[in-house]
Amino acid sequence: MNLTEQLTYELPMDLSAERQILGILIKHPAQVDRVVDRLRPAHFMDPAHRRIYEIILDIYNKQGRISYTQIYNRLHADSITDSPAELLIPLTESFVALSELEPSLEILLHKEGIRRLVQACDAVKALALDPKNEDLELIQAKAQERIFAATQSIDATGDDVKNLLEVLNKCYINLLRRREGDLDAYGLSVRFPSIDGMTTGFKKKDLIILAARPSMGKTALVLNMAANVAKRDIPVLFFSLEMDDEQIGDRIVLSELFAHKEGEQHLVTSHEYQGRLSDEQFMVTQKVFNELYHLPISIVDKRGMTVPEIRAKARKFKAENGNLGLIVIDYLQLIKPPDNSSRSWTLIVGEMVRELRDLAGELDVPIILLSQLNRGVESRENKRPMMSDLRDSGNIEEFADVIMFLYRDDYYNPEKARAEGTEGLVEVIFAKQRKGSTGTVQLRFIKEYTRFIDEYTK
């Protein structure tokens, strides 16, 4: 098709089904309660039908009964027609058996869903062909947003209200899964028993903030978690705004190499991994590569990503990987804020965090968002992080479901740590848990292998 060729088509509609629904609702007003959460005025293509439906909803909400007389008078008052009777008489002639309500409703929902898709495609076409839009990635992100919104609306059939039976059924299935030893039945286990013990697994829809000063091991810990999750064939999407894909790959390999020992001796040290390996070391490393190849970890390594870009890529990934289990974003302060915003940095960061929390809810997946801490922590005697240390904190505290801090005493007091044998000990401080208790657990960080060990499992 020539790009300049105009595409002409009629939007799908079914005026007969529209008339049937209106006729049934006027005759059986109590049925309004059955359809009101699924049927919006926009589902009616004919403007007069749309208006009649709005009037029906209004009258029913105020009076609980509906009559042609009332609708006639409201249409007359609206002045949208000289003869309301001409609009209403066809409704009285519709076949108004109650059993026709559900099939007619399905037709309207279907037609409106298709219309939304067609309109979204039109909008995407206009967006793509607008010469003012030059940034391809921005166009792609907006296009995805439009299409995603259009597909979402088709599914939005008002299942917000769930009865207790449905809810308890789901709880009971989880109970059985836990009884059978499925550690992911309550939340997503990251296979660090101390952390899982505190969280009972990261919950779907939760935004988890993992914050620490530089060099505490934030990225290493989430990469360890991501690998542990992916080893159970649960897809992980990792947004790295700092490190490139090869750096991340090397870190994952190194972390796994830690487990390959002969006695107490590591077969491949991290230093050796960076250099030329012996045949034996190469075999060991190749075995690690083979173990890792199949892990469902996907990495987006791009600096300067915006929240809409992250959202678009996450939606696309979720659409292709329905069982997506975890999203990691490394890290908050590297996300590019929206252009031309005159608001304060604190407000902008708060807005970005809120949007990422909404994304976790929309995709039904936990998101771990790494964050830096402000320098204030360095000026205190006790350098254990506190909520107020969250850089540009603003609303982070309010929007996050879980806030975890990492603290290594050996970073600040290396000699003391050497003397006390506490080198590498990391405190994981749970400063906030919306669905659990706060407290601190300890892990050991083997820095040269970027590997965390749970002392609990030793």
Place this chain on the structure above:
Amino acid sequence: MGDLNRTKLIFLDTCRNLVELGELSKEEYFEICDLLDRLEELDNEEFKAELRRISKGLSDLIG
């Protein structure tokens, strides 16, 4: 039922025209609307009596 509602709507159109011609007051018109909404509860004689009470002219017109 379809025919009855159709008849009601045509009757309403007529009454509305009478209001615009000044033959029927707005108060009378709304009383007629109320009467039409209660139509199923009334028999023929009760309806005629009610209509006569609201507007003798209109009642005479219908017969």
